[in-house]
Amino acid sequence: MRGSLIRSVFGSLLGLLTLCGAAFALEAGPGAHGRTADQAALKPFGAVVGKWRGSGQPERGKTKGAWREQAEWVWKLTPQTAALEAKIASGKYLKDLELRPGSKPKSFVLKATLADGSTRTFQGTDEGKKALVLSADRPGNGVRRLTLTPLHDTRLLLKLEGQDPSNKVYYQLGEVGYTREGVAFASGETGPICIVTEGKGSMPVQYKGKTYHVCCSGCRDLFNEDPEAVIAEAAARDKAKSKK
Numbered sequence: 001m002r003g004s005l006i007r008s009v010f011g012s013l014l015g016l017l018t019l020c021g022a023a024f025a026l027e028a029g030p031g032a033h034g035r036t037a038d039q040a041a042l043k044p045f046g047a048v049v050g051k052w053r054g055s056g057q058p059e060r061g062k063t064k065g066a067w068r069e070q071a072e073w074v075w076k077l078t079p080q081t082a083a084l085e086a087k088i089a090s091g092k093y094l095k096d097l098e099l100r101p102g103s104k105p106k107s108f109v110l111k112a113t114l115a116d117g118s119t120r121t122f123q124g125t126d127e128g129k130k131a132l133v134l135s136a137d138r139p140g141n142g143v144r145r146l147t148l149t150p151l152h153d154t155r156l157l158l159k160l161e162g163q164d165p166s167n168k169v170y171y172q173l174g175e176v177g178y179t180r181e182g183v184a185f186a187s188g189e190t191g192p193i194c195i196v197t198e199g200k201g202s203m204p205v206q207y208k209g210k211t212y213h214v215c216c217s218g219c220r221d222l223f224n225e226d227p228e229a230v231i232a233e234a235a236a237r238d239k240a241k242s243k244k
Helices: 002-027 035-048 217-225 227-242
Strands: 050-057 067-077 082-089 094-101 107-114 119-125 132-136 145-152 155-163 170-180 203-207 210-214
Touching: 035 067, 035 082, 035 094, 035 145, 067 217, 107 132, 203 217, 203 227, 210 217, 217 227
Parallel strands: none
Antiparallel strands: 050 067, 050 170, 067 082, 082 094, 094 107, 107 119, 119 132, 132 145, 145 155, 155 170, 203 210
16 A cells, blocks of 8 residues: 555656656757757758658759659657758768757757768758758868758758869759658648647557657657657646746
8 A cells, every 4th residue: 555655656746747847848948958949949940841752953944964852851859859850762962861959049950961871060050041051060072051941831942052162162063842742731730730849740649548649750759658758748838838
């Protein structure tokens, strides 16, 4: 009896701590660390999550040298961190991308695996514009600047540029126009919402007979690993919103 009581009290305290921790992370300001803080920083680009068909051209409107590729963006989540990750099939310049918040407010770091298997790091700052411009951290050959422009829920542009080492002037290598695969989503927050990131919930998950929704495999895996923590975090998020 006494053991059951202790376990019950411990369980209640653990749940309370989870709620408090989630609420604290949600209210944390610039410079805060942790998965929920990273998710908040990346939320403006959360619409890229999904599968995309890409049509690349060296220059817009010119078909000579054009190519096709596919990309899939997902959330990459751990209990401590969050990132947006892309796997690119048949990419002319890129294979993998991983976008994370930088150390300063509104700054971002993108780690890329190039088509030849080498890696490169790009950095940039969100200036409140539609496009996110990220430049390589040191001079060299090949791709030196990437411009990611989410046009809306069904269109995405990725511009790739090289840099002349003598005068530092950028020049275009190519531009990929992506169209979302499958049925286009309507604009606005309609339909199920991802319980992890508040994106568009396209995948159902189950816990204790109740259905929730997530937006990608990364969110699904995090939910399945600890559904009670994710549900508690969403409850704390909703509670914080109701107080505003």
